[in-house]
Amino acid sequence: MSKRPRVLIVSPALADANNGNWRTASRWGRFLAGVAEVEIARGWDGAACDAMIALHARRSAEAIAQLRAARPACPIALVLTGTDVYRDIEENEAARHSLQCASQLVVLQRDALDRLGADERAKTRVILQSATRLRRHAASRTVDLVAVGHLREEKDPLTLMAAARRLPADTPIRIVHIGEALAPELAEAARRTMAECPLYRWLGGLPRDAARRWIARARALVHMSRMEGGAQVVIEAVRSRVPVLASRIGGNLGLLGAEYEGYFPAGDAAALAALMERFAAEPAFAARLAAQCALREPLFTPEAERECVRRLLRDLLAPP
Incomplete structure (x- = not known):
């Protein structure tokens, strides 16, 4: 690919929240930085992008719906959070619409697959998150x-x-x-x-x-x-x-x-x-x-997660 693709990562939380959504978005942004132009934002402002990776079916529902309506051919990967998988996709119409809009679904551990219907599972992959190694210190007496x-x-x-x-x-x-x-x-x-x-x-x-x-x-x-x-x-x-x-x-x-x-x-x-x-x-x-x-x-390991995230982007951008 001669020109690096533009990827928008939509996260309902940014650095000020210091929570899991932001850490996933930030880490995935670093993993993709070598192969794509990456922006992390709370929503979509109408700017051109080659792919969207959205965290949270309910809280990112507006951005997902806007992009799908304005640019139906633009691929969207939706990363399902815990509240998505274990609550919102059963109770919330906006979250269910996000599932329908997504080209690819991502869950963060294998148990989540069992919460999805057959149509959703067919476009779902598991990407385990990672952390750098930080070895434990000597234990105290307590x-x-x-x-x-x-x-x-x-x-x-x-x-x-x-x-x-x-x-x-x-x-x-x-x-x-x-x-x-x-x-x-x-x-x-x-x-x-x-x-x-x-x-x-x-x-x-x-x-x-x-x-x-x-x-x-x-x-x-x-x-x-x-x-x-x-x-x-x-x-x-x-x-x-x-x-x-x-x-x-x-x-x-x-x-x-x-x-x-x-x-x-x-x-x-x-x-x-x-x-x-x-x-x-x-x-x-x-x-x-x-x-x-x-x-x-x-x-x-970060190496395993990075390869999975980059493969996700390659699959999103592959010709139909």
Whole structure:
């Protein structure tokens, strides 16, 4: 191709949001920068482009519909998020219209395929996200657990707080919770938990590099989400050889595998507390989770994701 194609990546969140959508958009933009002219924006302004890659069926629905109506031949790849796959495509008409408009669909882990109809699956591929390797530091005497994710309903921060309250006073477990509170009542709940439960500490939002260093220092990542498309923090933990204590939801099963032993029922604070206590008390169990995560690590390399993203663009631009 003599001239590099122009690719618009539509993301409902940009750098100021510091969330998973932005990180995916930014990373994919870097992967494509060597083969395309890439712009990342919240919407489509009518400018010419050779292809659109849109994140989020519902929140990017307007941009997708506008481009499809104005330039029907322009290919569109739609990356489905957790709220898309596990809620919006069943409940939201705009999200369903985005599915129809898309030339290609992308899901971020294999479990999501089962949520799509036969017509959608026929144009869907799985692209696993990636993280650079950041090896864990030497463990401290305490069992330091970290949870990373903005405080909002889908991330289920209240279950972590309730689980912390259930732990015995003499536990060696210490919990660090990282993420901006996107609702005032969740900030208040975090402050109240800190005041009443000394082993729980909420740090608020941190830059990504700082959050990754916390993950790398931890004995385990705690991931409580009720809904995920394929959580980047789980991948970051695996790439640091840090095991994960994860809610048993499709997004986590798709990343860690159905046989992984570190799950608890989503929303079950008592089960999460029991899992944390077992992790702290049974070194063999903790080592088994670490070994299971290590087996998944090769799936999440930047080189593998970059090749998949570039192949997606090649397929979008291929003649019909």
